[in-house]
Amino acid sequence: SQKIEQNSEALNIQEGKTATLTCNYTNYSPAYLQWYRQDPGRGPVFLLLIRENEKEKRKERLKVTFDTTLKQSLFHITASQPADSATYLCALEKDSNYQLIWGAGTKLIIKP
Amino acid sequence: DTGVSQDPRHKITKRGQNVTFRCDPISEHNRLYWYRQTLGQGPEFLTYFQNEAQLEKSRLLSDRFSAERPKGSFSTLEIQRTEQGDSAMYLCASSPLAGGNEQYFGPGTRLTVT
Numbered sequence: 338s339q340k341i342e343q344n345s346e347a348l349n350i351q352e353g354k355t356a357t358l359t360c361n362y363t364n365y366s367p368a369y370l371q372w373y374r375q376d377p378g379r380g381p382v383f384l385l386l387i388r389e390n391e392k393e394k395r396k397e398r399l400k401v402t403f404d405t406t407l408k409q410s411l412f413h414i415t416a417s418q419p420a421d422s423a424t425y426l427c428a429l430e431k432d433s434n435y436q437l438i439w440g441a442g443t444k445l446i447i448k449p
Numbered sequence: 450d451t452g453v454s455q456d457p458r459h460k461i462t463k464r465g466q467n468v469t470f471r472c473d474p475i476s477e478h479n480r481l482y483w484y485r486q487t488l489g490q491g492p493e494f495l496t497y498f499q500n501e502a503q504l505e506k507s508r509l510l511s512d513r514f515s516a517e518r519p520k521g522s523f524s525t526l527e528i529q530r531t532e533q534g535d536s537a538m539y540l541c542a543s544s545p546l547a548g549g550n551e552q553y554f555g556p557g558t559r560l561t562v563t
Binding site for chain 1: 480499542
């Protein structure tokens with residue numbers, strides 16, 4: 338069955354360092370992958386989309402890589418700040434029908 | 450504010466009662482999605498509309514759940530005969546027809562069934 342895995346343990350990072358989150362998937366050949374941020378009690382907020390033919394995408398302090406051979410995406414936040422503390426979710430399109438399948442998310446904690 | 454809005458934000462109901470939630474998507478977005486999310490999990494797909502047509506419905510969705518988008522604008526999600534297991538955050542999202550299906554979420558409706 339199709340499956341997306343994100344590290345369920347919280348990631349603690351010192352302010353100013355680079356945070357790296359991982360999204361692994363099986364039994365998919367997605368055309369693209371998306372990353373979202375979610376704060377407690379709120380809906381997810383879209384951050385970045387990367388297509389299967391793109392190796393890397395950047396937006397300000399954010400960088401996403403997409404390795405279709407390894408079936409993995411990495412999400413990096415450089416020069417991390419306490420305000421970056423949140424849960425980060427990855428999502429893939431299922432079967433090209435616009436339905437997204439979501440990982441459970443990784444909680445990121447940036448310590449001052 | 451031109452984002453996605455949901456109403457109510459919180460709903461407490463007794464088991465067996467019916468509840469209805471409303472979602473107003475971003476006005477120019479053709480696609481509308483309903484999700485359910487429980488603590489520590491990602492959003493779980495419930496159903497999807499393109500304009501007024503309901504194109505996809507999760508097999509996990511029992512007959513107690515129904516959704517409508519009558520004029521291709523706002524949508525409602527109704528849960529009949531609520532059960533304690535229905536307690537969750539219900540999220541609505543919309544996306545434009547073009548692009549890579551990036552979705553814009555509302556604040557959610559938190560349902561508690563007692």
